[in-house]
Amino acid sequence: MNRNYAFLLIFFAFAACENKECEIDPEIAAIPMEVSIERKEVPLFESTTSGEVRAFLEGNPTLADYFLDANQYPSDSVLANQMIRLIPHLDSLQMEVDRKFGDISWLESQYVSAFQHLKYYYPAAKTPKVQTMVTGFYRDIYFSDSLLVIGLDFFIGNDSKYKPDNVPAYIARRFKPDYIVPASFFFLSDYYNKVDYGDNTLLNEMITAGKTYYFTERMVPCAPDSIIIGFSEEELREVHKNEDVVWANFVQNQLLYETEPKLINKFMGERPNVYEIGEKCPGRIGAWVGWEIVRSYMENNPKVTLQELMEEDDPKKIFTLSKYRPNPH
Template identity: 40%
Template structure:
């Protein structure tokens, strides 16, 4: 097939676009060195076993079969005996509303293989960067909106009822802006962020806003490094529009922090305005998303890692927030930069 000379510019443009798209997709994949590790994650769907149990003895058998879950999640030590806990769970699981909730969870999460695979790859990446990381046991459960996510050194429990689609009839009692972040794509990022805390070294004497910003910045940077193909939306919990608008207004946001000398603020009530959960950062604008201090911290940490070219484990082990900020060379991006 012949191509006319008039088509050359368009063909060249298409080749550039194809190359750019291909390069972007390739760059987000974990390396074969990470993915080829001999590591397998099998998520135990424990809610199924618990809802099938019909007697106190059957519940006690489940306790014995899952000691970590029973001890750390069900908190057996708070009950006079195993029989007391079993009787309470038996009553809960026979409740008609709980049965309906369980049925909904089973429909929505009938296939959990995508989450299982994503979590397995995340564990491989964490193990690669932090060889001391020990793979925890992973369970799912339906708690009746009592617990969304438990992450310890030994186990992870995912409360699947919390992660039903935002449009589902059953919803946790959370503000809408927070409830929207409880959805299937957020499960693995939430787990990775929780795990990051054990590697995120800080200076406990530093109680400035800057320290909080850098802590969360390291958390998000860690999560993105472990889940490079995951959209920032599912890491920080902003909509794509909010992310775009935040970058468009980064100079304005940064000016607010500088002009009000916020980086060295130690008043916890002031710090909460920029770090704490909120539908918006009203100190800046009711149109600005909440937690903007965390978002700025992420940008600073990204710049530090890029400019200093430090490995992920070295970055996470750096407790000096001031050093990270000073050596980041951070400056607000101009729109479309």
């Protein structure tokens, strides 16, 4: 799973919970779990020769192949030579990462809680190794069932003088330390979210996104909705205030079963605003509506488990049984 400039959402915090219930179930908190984060950027930046970098790559093959894309180079030596030339230019970036992430015990604690939730809902789930890396904004997160790699340079915050190039402000505002754990579980949801890829409707896209958000919500239950969806708090207030207007746009324009990719992208893709609905309507509004539909489905069908939800790939069934109605304002 490789996504650059990930959909950096979600914030795991016990303060500022937007009135959500943040008390963790004692049964979940009692699940044995240990997470020790390996700072892989440290030995890499201590390398002084291409041979040492090559040894690093050979000693970390999964990280090399899937986070650094070593398999796209003719040999590890070619990548090692390129990296040893790059390392001196990343020195000050690495120093800023060290200042921001000198102590990561808080991050380990957050991963412990999130993986406890995963183990609760999916007892057979593996807990992957967790590693960090600094690449000069090459990749933010890689997640598999055995390894999670975090590009810390992506998460040093908006107050840093170092930022990825050509990233709009409405996306860049998500590049903060608090997003690391929730963004990781956004990626992880792909392993559990069954999707009918033959269904090209907007509704399928909406429900798929809604299931992803709902999964993340269950893994990091104290996450504010504004961060889960990647909206500002003001944007979230506006969409709730105008939920009936948003929904009317989808219904009146018969959008739910639309299959035209460009039109679907208007409501599901990254945009500062969905002007077709209103100047204050944030991008990915269809994903937010999908999340509300999935929430309504789970509320109105209390016997459905999280596992059953994630296995359900019939968006029309979820929509129908959700009995979704927007809150009138």
